[in-house]
Amino acid sequence: MIPKSHPRYESLLLRDKMVKASKEGYLADSALIAHGRGEAFDYLIGEKTTYPAKRAMYVAVAALLLSNNPVISVNGNATALAIDEIIEFANAINAKIEINLFYKTNERVKIITKLYEDHGYRNILGGLDDDIEYINDIENNRASASKNGIYTADTILIPLEDGDRAEILKKSGKNILTIDLNPLSRTSKMSDVSIMDNIVRAIPFMTQIANDLKTQDKKILVELVNEFDNEENLKESLEQIKVKE
Numbered sequence: 674m675i676p677k678s679h680p681r682y683e684s685l686l687l688r689d690k691m692v693k694a695s696k697e698g699y700l701a702d703s704a705l706i707a708h709g710r711g712e713a714f715d716y717l718i719g720e721k722t723t724y725p726a727k728r729a730m731y732v733a734v735a736a737l738l739l740s741n742n743p744v745i746s747v748n749g750n751a752t753a754l755a756i757d758e759i760i761e762f763a764n765a766i767n768a769k770i771e772i773n774l775f776y777k778t779n780e781r782v783k784i785i786t787k788l789y790e791d792h793g794y795r796n797i798l799g800g801l802d803d804d805i806e807y808i809n810d811i812e813n814n815r816a817s818a819s820k821n822g823i824y825t826a827d828t829i830l831i832p833l834e835d836g837d838r839a840e841i842l843k844k845s846g847k848n849i850l851t852i853d854l855n856p857l858s859r860t861s862k863m864s865d866v867s868i869m870d871n872i873v874r875a876i877p878f879m880t881q882i883a884n885d886l887k888t889q890d891k892k893i894l895v896e897l898v899n900e901f902d903n904e905e906n907l908k909e910s911l912e913q914i915k916v917k918e
């Protein structure tokens with residue numbers, strides 16, 4: 674048990690979740706390393722949600738609410754850290770959830786499918802018997818997508834995504850939103866909206882935003898999306914990283 678008074682309490686809890694998920698067999702070998710990279714950036718922003726991240730979250734939620742077929746892409750890390758929060762958010766914005774693994778194995782897809790079912794979500798896409806297509810005919814796991822999900826989606830939220838896959842999705846003309854603690858990653862740079870925040874803080878906050886924006890006029894959502902400049906917002910995000918004490 675980690676005492677609540679420990680200065681790294683929250684961070685250690687997340688590590689525990691990752692270790693547990695790793696033991697349960699649904700994380701890729703490099704998943705813990707990816708988590709560590711995220712942790713380092715989180716440390717540098719004081720493990721708090723910054724203003725540019727909040728602004729990006731409003732825009733991302735507006736874009737999701739305005740789209741016809743929004744999909745949330747999940748991998749092992751996102752599932753390990755925020756499964757219930759992701760399900761709640763998907764329900765709040767009427768989005769589908771699709772499993773997408775960079776290092777895909779049937780075993781990991783099976784475990785993750787069952788986890789979502791056990792947590793009360795029955796319609797997960799990207800499962801073993803789903804119809805899979807290849808984006809732009811790139812016959813590679815990085816381009817695989819569910820026919821009723823990412824393949825036909827107009828807006829996709831890709832938290833903790835790898836740059837290669839983000840690039841394929843971006844090139845296919847879709848609206849790409851990401852949650853990524855590293856504002857310098859290729860995924861952050863390539864996305865239309867990049868939220869520099871920890872997924873465990875971002876998703877619940879986005880559910881709150883969704884409940885607020887859902888009652889607003891559509892015109893306001895369109896304005897939010899149109900006035901946003903991701904490059905500028907990423908610059909501001911980067912300025913939040915403090916290297917001095």
Ligand code: ATP
Pocket residue numbers: 707708709710711712714754833834835836837852853854855857858859860861870871872873
């Ligand atoms: P890219 O391929 O986009 O250049 P990368 O190779 O640095 O990025 P990947 O391992 O491909 O990194 O993707 C994982 C990304 O997820 C990293 O940028 C990391 O900072 C981020 N990340 C890890 N844990 C979290 C978390 N809990 N919340 C948000 N982002 C996270």
Ligand code: MG
Pocket residue numbers: 835836837
């Ligand atoms: Mg990468």
